[in-house]
Amino acid sequence: MEGKSTVILFIDNEPKPIGEFEAPVKFELDSRKLTDGEHTLKIVSKDPTGKEGIKLVPFTVRNGPAITLEGLNDQDVIDGVLPIMINAYGKGNQKQFLIDGSETPKTIPSWIWAALIIFFGWAIYYILTS
Incomplete structure (x- = not known):
């Protein structure tokens, strides 16, 4: 009878294995x-x-609180004062959903402001010319 293969598990470059098992x-x-x-x-x-x-x-662990960042992206070149909004929230204990802090507030994008200004400008023009 032939023996079984063994499997040894390591995390990262640790010299000590996290486990040794028979396959x-x-x-x-x-x-x-x-x-x-x-x-x-x-x-x-x-x-x-x-x-x-x-x-x-390879794998990525993300157990800690989620972090969102608005106002600065990877590899941005910045100058002067830059407003940044950071939010961090945890997942809780996996049995109960945390509502506090779980939603990240976001600023209104500039294209929406531009669309609103154009719409209200058109509406005022339409009212005045009718």
């Missing part, structure tokens, strides 16, 4: 123990003859 593996990755950001799950498998296989699976 097939059913595993629950608790992302709450990881910091928010980019991570890599490294899977090393060894068959009974000693041959190894490696698979890298």
